Amino acid sequence: MLAGPAERPLVIGHRGAPGYRPEHTEASYRLAFALGVDAVEPDLVATRDGVLVLRHENEISGTTDVASRAEFASRRTTREVDGTALTGWFTEDFTWAELSTLRATERLGGVRQHSATFDGRYPIIRFRDLLAMLDAASDDSGRDIRLVAEFKHATHFEGLGLPLDELFAAELAAGGWGRGDGRLISESFEPTLLERLRDRGIAGTKVLLVEDRGAPWDLVATAGSADGRPRTYDSFVTEEGLLGLAGAVDGVSVGKSRLVGGPRSSTDVASAARRAANGGPLTGSDLVDAAHAAGLAVYTWTLRPENRFLAQPNRRGTARAAWGDWLGEFTRIIGTGLDGIFLDHPDLGIEARRVAAGA
Numbered sequence: 001m002l003a004g005p006a007e008r009p010l011v012i013g014h015r016g017a018p019g020y021r022p023e024h025t026e027a028s029y030r031l032a033f034a035l036g037v038d039a040v041e042p043d044l045v046a047t048r049d050g051v052l053v054l055r056h057e058n059e060i061s062g063t064t065d066v067a068s069r070a071e072f073a074s075r076r077t078t079r080e081v082d083g084t085a086l087t088g089w090f091t092e093d094f095t096w097a098e099l100s101t102l103r104a105t106e107r108l109g110g111v112r113q114h115s116a117t118f119d120g121r122y123p124i125i126r127f128r129d130l131l132a133m134l135d136a137a138s139d140d141s142g143r144d145i146r147l148v149a150e151f152k153h154a155t156h157f158e159g160l161g162l163p164l165d166e167l168f169a170a171e172l173a174a175g176g177w178g179r180g181d182g183r184l185i186s187e188s189f190e191p192t193l194l195e196r197l198r199d200r201g202i203a204g205t206k207v208l209l210v211e212d213r214g215a216p217w218d219l220v221a222t223a224g225s226a227d228g229r230p231r232t233y234d235s236f237v238t239e240e241g242l243l244g245l246a247g248a249v250d251g252v253s254v255g256k257s258r259l260v261g262g263p264r265s266s267t268d269v270a271s272a273a274r275r276a277a278n279g280g281p282l283t284g285s286d287l288v289d290a291a292h293a294a295g296l297a298v299y300t301w302t303l304r305p306e307n308r309f310l311a312q313p314n315r316r317g318t319a320r321a322a323w324g325d326w327l328g329e330f331t332r333i334i335g336t337g338l339d340g341i342f343l344d345h346p347d348l349g350i351e352a353r354r355v356a357a358g359a
Contacts, residue, residue, distance in 0.1 A: 007038075007353060007357075008339055009299075009334060009338055009339050009340045009341050009353065010038040010039055010146070010299075010339065010340035010341070011036075011037055011038050011039075011340075011341060011343065011346055011349040011350050011353060012037065012038065012039045012040065012041050012148055012299070012340055012341065012342045012343070012346075012349075013028075013029070013032030013035070013037040013039070013040040013041065013343065013346045014041050014301065014302050014342040014343055014344050015028065015040075015041060015042065015043065015054075015056070015344075016028025016029040016030075016031065016032045016040060017029075017031040017032040017035060017037075017344070017345065017346055018106075018107075018108075018112075018115065018344045019112065019115065019304070019305075019343075019344040019345035020114070020115055020345070021115055021118055021122075022063075022104040022105060022106045022107075022115055022116075022118055022119065022122060023056060023063070023104075023106075023107060023344075024042065024043070024054040024055060024056065024063070024104065024124070024125065025104045025118075025122035025123075025124075025125065026122060026123075026125055026129070026133065027118070027121075027122050028122075029130060029133055030133070030137075032346050033133075033137040033141070033145065035346045035347045035350070036346070036347070036350055037145065037346045038145065038146060039145060039146035039147065039148050039185065039340075040130075040134070040145070040146075040147065040148065041147075041148040041149075041150055041187075041342060042054045042127065042130055042147075042148075042149060042150065043055060043056055043057075043150045043152050044127055044149055044150065044151050044152060044164060044168065045057070045058040045091045045092075045152050045153070045157070046058075046091060046092060046157050046160075046162040046164060046167060047091055047092065047094055047095055047096045047099055048091075048092055048093060048094060048095050049095045049096060050162060050167055051095075051096040051126055051167075052126060052127035052128075052164070052167050052168065052171055053091060053096065053099060053124055053125070053126050053127065054124070054125055054126070054127060054130060055091060055124065055152075056107060056152075057152060057153075058081065058090050058091045058092060058152065058153060058156070058157075059079075059081070059086050059088040059089065059090055060088070060089050060090070060091060060102070061088035061089055062088075062105070062107050063104060063105060063107050064089075064102040064103065064104055064105060064124065065102055065103045065105060065119075065120060066089045066102055067088075067089070069101075069102070072089065072094075072098070075089050075090075075093050075094070076088060076089055077089075077090070077093070081153055081156050082153055082155070082156060082217040083217065083220065092157070092160055092162065096126065099124050100123060100124060101123075102123065102124055103119075103120045103121065103122060103123060103124075104119070104120075104121075104122045104123070104124060105119040105120065106118070106119055110321075111306055111308055111320060111321045112306075112321070113321070127149075127168075127171050128171055128174065128175055130147075131147075131171070131172075131175035131176075131177060132175065134147055134183075135175075135176075138183075144182075144183055145183070146183045146184070146185060147177075147183055147184055147185065148185040148186075148187060148207075148340075148342075149168065149184070149185070149186050149187070150187050150188065150209070151164045151165075151168070151186070151187070151188040151190070151193050153217075154188060154190045154192070154193040154218065155190060155192070155217050155218045155221050156217075163196075164193065165193060165196040165197050165200060165202075166200075168186075168197070168202070169197075169200050169202055172184075172202065181203070181204060182204065183204070184202075184203070184204030184205070185204060185205040185206075185207060186202065186204060186205070186206055186207065187206075187207040187208070187209050187253055187299075188207075188208070188209060189208075189209040189210075189211060189216055189217070190216050190217060190218040190219075191208055191216060191218065191219070191248070191249070192216075192218040192219075193218070194206045194207075194208060194248075194249055195248070205250045205251060205297070206249045206250050206251075207249060207250060207251040207252065207253050207297070207299060208236065208245065208249045208251070208252050208253070209252075209253045210233045210236055210237055210252050210253065210254045210255070210258070211233045211255065212233070212255045212257055212258065213232075213233065213234075214232065214233060215230040215231060215232045215233060216230065216231070216233070219231055234280070234281040235281075236252065237252065237254065237258065237281045237282055237287055237291075238279055238280060238281055238282065239279070239282065239290050240279060242282075242290050242291050242293075242294040242296060243294045245294065245296060246294045246295050246296060249296070250296065250297060251291070251296050251297030251298060251299060251339065252291055252296055252297075252298060252299070253298075253299035253300065253301060253340075253342075254287065254298070254299075254300055254301075255300070255301060256300045256301065256302070256303060256333060257311075258281075258283050258284075258287060258300075259283065259284055259287070259288075259300055259333050259336055259338070260284070260311050260329060260332055260333055284336060285335075285336040285337060287336075288336045288337050288338050289337070292337070297339040297340070298336075298338040298339050298340075299338065299339060299340035299341070299342065300333060300338060300340075300341055300342065301341075301342035302342045302343065302344060303326075303329070303330050303333065303341050303342065303343045303344075303348075303349060303352075304326075304343070304344050304345070305323040305324065305326035305345060305348060306320065306321055306322065306323060306324070307319060307320050307321070307322050307323070307324045308320040308321070310324045310325070310326065310329055311329060314326070314328055314329040326348060326352075327348075327351070327352055327355060330348065330349065330352035330356075331352050331355055331356045334352060334353060334356040335356060
């Protein structure tokens, strides 16, 4: 029998363990399992023939060797994705058979030179491959390793006739993952996608991803508000907004700057408090407490140890790739009482949780 619920917060391997191996590769996920993650998080995008593959984005020039492949040179194009013009190679222009010939590269190679030494060694993998790996890893470890599936650019793919919710449901069924599987957490920056998953009868936890600024693209595309302007991400993390999400989703996942990367001076802190008191977006433990009061779980992304990604007070020295006071930042985040943390180095999350529990 599998083990019961994991400790809180859940330690979630963000695309596996990309601090050590290129993200979304079999090696990255297998290392995450070995390091003791509670869950792993793949990003899902689609191929031209409707296969879900694991890539950070549908534009793959930064995460594969496609730019060096002469046979695919003609596929380079400029395309608008969620209102932004991008130039490169896109998964929707390839079949799975073609993508399977590519090799993964480290997306943050300038910062993670060790991980970049594995460039070109591992192929791209499909969502169905990860499902099989998860089942095997759970059986081998005797504990329930969860899946946090992130859907990328759902409105974009819907417009191409590649509905991610439909493809996802088919992959789960083919992989033997029941619709009520308690191991499943689904997340998206687009609330419409989460609604469609619920309408399809796909159970498990539904989580709305909340950017630091802007508005969900599905709402932008439909201008879905009474005054013709879409709801902003900020509006979802006010007290009223969180209460309004209850029943529609099970949780929110915010960028870590909403918890630790915000105001620094006493004047700014007071200003943020006034905004929250006047119905504005909440930050820090106030956000977590309000979400919990509304019956919502809270997750945050992405905890990384390099100076480049740490809040200013936790940086040490000037080298962007050097590790700063990651433990101080991670334990501070855990101290807000949230429910899950996404990390590129899962072992650091496990250590921070241990230290926070003993504090």
